[in-house]
Amino acid sequence: MYPIYLDYAATTPVDPEVIKAMIxxxxxxxxxxxxxxxxxxxxxxxxxxxxxxxxxxxxxxxxEVIFTSGGTESDNxxxxxxxxxYENTNNTTKVLKYESKKxxxxxxxxxxxxxxxxxxxxxxxxxxxxxxxxxxLKPNSDGIVSVRDIESAIKPNTVLVSVMYVNNEIGTVQxxxxxxxxxxxxxxxxVQESKSPKEKSSGLPDFRTRDSHIYFHTDAVQAAEYFxxxxxxxxxxxxxxxxxxxxxxxxxxxxxxxxxxPIKPEQTGGEHEYRKRAGTENVPGIVGIAxxxxxxxxxxxxxxxxxxxxxxxxxxxxSQNDILRLRNKLIEGILKTVKGSRLNGIRxxxxxxxVNISVKNAEGEAILLNLxxxxxxxxxxxxxxxxxxxxxxxxxxxxVPAEIAHGSIxxxxxxxTTETEINRVLExxxxxxxxxxxxxxxx
Amino acid sequence: xxxxxxxxxxxxxxxMGEMTDAxxxxxxxxxxxxxxxxLFLRVKxxxxxxxxxxxxxxxxxxxxIKFQTLGCAAAIACSSATTEMVKGKTIExxxxxxxxxxxxxxxxxxxxxxxxxxxxxxxxxxxxxxYKSKKVKK
Numbered sequence: 001m002y003p004i005y006l007d008y009a010a011t012t013p014v015d016p017e018v019i020k021a022m023i024x025x026x027x028x029x030x031x032x033x034x035x036x037x038x039x040x041x042x043x044x045x046x047x048x049x050x051x052x053x054x055x056x057x058x059x060x061x062x063x064e065v066i067f068t069s070g071g072t073e074s075d076n077x078x079x080x081x082x083x084x085x086y087e088n089t090n091n092t093t094k095v096l097k098y099e100s101k102k103x104x105x106x107x108x109x110x111x112x113x114x115x116x117x118x119x120x121x122x123x124x125x126x127x128x129x130x131x132x133x134x135x136x137l138k139p140n141s142d143g144i145v146s147v148r149d150i151e152s153a154i155k156p157n158t159v160l161v162s163v164m165y166v167n168n169e170i171g172t173v174q175x176x177x178x179x180x181x182x183x184x185x186x187x188x189x190x191v192q193e194s195k196s197p198k199e200k201s202s203g204l205p206d207f208r209t210r211d212s213h214i215y216f217h218t219d220a221v222q223a224a225e226y227f228x229x230x231x232x233x234x235x236x237x238x239x240x241x242x243x244x245x246x247x248x249x250x251x252x253x254x255x256x257x258x259x260x261x262p263i264k265p266e267q268t269g270g271e272h273e274y275r276k277r278a279g280t281e282n283v284p285g286i287v288g289i290a291x292x293x294x295x296x297x298x299x300x301x302x303x304x305x306x307x308x309x310x311x312x313x314x315x316x317x318x319s320q321n322d323i324l325r326l327r328n329k330l331i332e333g334i335l336k337t338v339k340g341s342r343l344n345g346i347r348x349x350x351x352x353x354x355v356n357i358s359v360k361n362a363e364g365e366a367i368l369l370n371l372x373x374x375x376x377x378x379x380x381x382x383x384x385x386x387x388x389x390x391x392x393x394x395x396x397x398x399x400v401p402a403e404i405a406h407g408s409i410x411x412x413x414x415x416x417t418t419e420t421e422i423n424r425v426l427e428x429x430x431x432x433x434x435x436x437x438x439x440x441x442x443x
Numbered sequence: 444x445x446x447x448x449x450x451x452x453x454x455x456x457x458x459m460g461e462m463t464d465a466x467x468x469x470x471x472x473x474x475x476x477x478x479x480x481x482l483f484l485r486v487k488x489x490x491x492x493x494x495x496x497x498x499x500x501x502x503x504x505x506x507x508i509k510f511q512t513l514g515c516a517a518a519i520a521c522s523s524a525t526t527e528m529v530k531g532k533t534i535e536x537x538x539x540x541x542x543x544x545x546x547x548x549x550x551x552x553x554x555x556x557x558x559x560x561x562x563x564x565x566x567x568x569x570x571x572x573x574y575k576s577k578k579v580k581k
Contacts, residue, residue: 363477365515369445369453391477403474439459439519441470441481441511 003375004421008245008353008414009168009222010379014288015247021291022249025284033281034270043283050290057293058239058256059230066255066276067286071221074240074255075118075162077266077277078217082160082238083107083126085262106133107159112145112174113138113397115164119219120393123162133157141399142346143172147179154186154214161216165223169394169410170345171354173227176218180235183216190214215261221245225296226320226352237261243285247415248292252285323413324352326422330411331355333426338433344395344408355411358395358404361443362436367409370432376425379410445516446550452520457527462509467574471565478514480522480562482570486534504533510566517556521563524548534571540564 005013025046031039033047048062055062068074086107111123113136120136127134135153139145145163154161161183165176190212217238220229224241231239238261242253257263257276269278299319334341340360359367364380371378390396391405400408411425437443445453462483472478487506490499508530510522525545529537542560546552552560 361513363514363518366453366519369450369516373454401475403477406474406477439456439511440513441479442474442513 001375003372003377004424006376006378006411006413006417006421006425008417009171009351009410009412011244011250012247012414013416014244014249015292015295017295018248018288018291022284022288025287029283031283033283034272043281046283046287047281050286053290054254054293057229057297058254059232060256061259063274064257064259066257066273067281067289068253068255068277069251069282070244070253071116071219071240071242072118073266074242074253075116075217075219076122077255077263078238078240078257079109079119079122079160079162080126080266081263081276082215082217082261083109083132084264084266086159087131087264106131106157108133108135108155108157109160109162110135110137110150110153110158111162112136112164114143114145114167114169114172114394115162116168116219116221119162119164139172139398142349143167143170143344143394143398144346144349145174145179147175147182150179151182151186156212158214159212161214163216163218165218165220166227166351167345167394168222169392170356170398171222171351171412172345173223173349173351174218176220176234176236180216183214184235187213222351224293226300231256231258238263243289243292246292246296249285249288252282252289254289319415320352323415323417326417326419327352327355327413329419330413330422330425331357333422334429337426337430341433342404344400345398351412353413355413356408357411358400358408359433360404360407361440362407362433364406364408366436366439367407367432370435371409371425371428374428374432376428379412380408444553445520446552448524448548448550449517449520449552452523452549453516456510456519456523458507458509458523458530459511460509461511462507465509466577467570467572469566469568469570469573471562471569472514472518474513478518478559478562479512480514480518480566481511482522482526482566483509483511484570484574486571486574502533504531505529505537506531514559514562515556517552517559518562520549521545521552521559522566525563525567529567534574537567538571540567 029042031043033040033043051062051065054065068077109123109132111119123134126132137145137149137153150161163174163179166173215237218236219240221240221242222245224246237258239256244250263276265276265278267278272278272281331343334357335343338359342358344356344358368378368380391402392408395405395408462485464485465483466486467484470481472480484505485507486503488501488503491502492499508526510526512519512522528548529540542564545560545563
């Protein structure tokens with residue numbers, strides 16, 4: 001018997017339909033999509049069709065879909081690519097010359113303290129190298145970032161806001177649509193401001209309209225399976241997602257780049273992906289992500305697609321409701337049977353698949369290994385699993401005390417999770433916590 | 444990730460629990476860092492004959508030892524292994540124990556977990572220190 005898998009937020013098994021769709025592009029239709037012959041044309045056709053499917057999923061144009069190697073690359077391309085575009089056109093210095101009179105000399109990025117490391121470390125790295133100025137917003141204790149905090153963090157030199165859609169550790173859903181609308185409003189007022197005669201007479205460079213534009217990026221890696229991914233309703237300029245969290249293959253992801261968003265490619269090479277991402281197309285991967293997206297689309301009811309508040313359970317399809325029900329059963333069961341346990345992150349605005357529990361006086365890795373010995377695969381925000389000494393940056397950011405954050409366990413449910421599996425976890429989990437606590441000096 | 448020996452100690456820790464009649468206790472680590480290790484010692488004195496002469500001398504040795512640990516598998520395994528390594532040893536011998544000895548005993552430890560073996564060495568030193576300071580007070 002296979003161990004019980006409750007780590008779907010880490011990765012998912014590839015859907016057999018996805019594998020079936022991919023296979024020909026390894027074997028018979030293996031051509032390079034850039035080749036002119038029939039092999040190449042077949043590959044190109046597959047890439048074009050896949051791009052169309054992804055574009056429909058996101059509600060955008062095909063030319064706005066860029067295939068990458070995954071979430072981390074998409075995040076890097078969005079953030080570094082945007083910042084590099086200012087350098088490239090030598091506009092930074094100009095903008096900055098102008099802005100320096102006001103207060104700042106560098107482009108400013110607003111992000112949050114609970115981002116995935118692909119975003120957080122990219123912003124930190126740019127900040128450290130002196131290229132940008134950054135604000136890392138703290139969420140509230142529920143794990144939600146406030147739109148008002150973003151509004152008050154905006155400065156004249158703000159060029160990018162990057163906020164994740166669904167948190168990978170605690171599953172909390174951020175108000176992406178509201179943030180997107182806020183930024184749109186802000187951009188409109190900036191355009192008007194720069195058109196005013198007073199500004200013109202001061203001899204300002206006319207690129208200011210473009211360069212003082214604020215772009216909005218969201219890492220939607222954990223959202224793609226359950227939530228509205230329409231870039232129009234979300235009001236985003238840049239959006240990241242990846243295949244392997246939606247039952248597709250590893251090594252393929254997407255960056256949506258809204259037309260007109262300045263992105264300088266990260267790597268030099270051929271003119272692939274509208275000159276945004278050089279490198280021979282990963283044709284089987286591209287076909288795979290499109291198939292995975294198709295399956296997700298089928299599973300989402302129209303209501304979910306249009307839903308104003310994607311977090312509400314209303315409008316989800318049968319399978320999603322099942323996952324939600326099992327998730328709630330697991331949360332309630334653990335909170336009831338394990339003394340000194342707490343749920344991290346708000347329950348209402350939360351991914352249907354995410355359970356993140358902290359237990360007092362028991363260390364996460366010890367619990368995790370015991371679960372593994374009992375045939376249950378989960379994950380932990382404990383320092384000890386990552387090799388770092390600090391516990392999860394997400395738990396610390398939402399105000400979980402370090403000593404409790406060390407005792408955290410994440411179960412993430414998915415399409416194949418069954419009631420029997422959840423019952424099994426509820427059966428063994430309290431005993432495991434007791435066992436680990438019995439070793440501890442704290443009672 | 445872990446050697447079989449680490450997993451054995453983790454699953455079936457030796458000398459685990461509290462000791463009510465301990466005459467030396469050492470606690471190291473910090474719950475904020477995720478690791479707390481506490482060792483309880485019962486040190487006794489025995490008369491031994493030195494091998495070179497007929498003269499008998501007294502020596503202090505660890506008659507019993509127990510541990511309580513809040514931490515990861517490596518921290519638990521290091522605690523458990525340490526108790527086995529120093530049980531029955533003189534306090535001088537126990538003071539000579541290094542973290543590398545603990546690592547060697549366990550076969551191997553992931554580099555990120557070396558600090559667990561350091562905690563074990565610190566814990567035994569602190570427990571013996573505690574024993575000595577209590578003795579002086581008497």
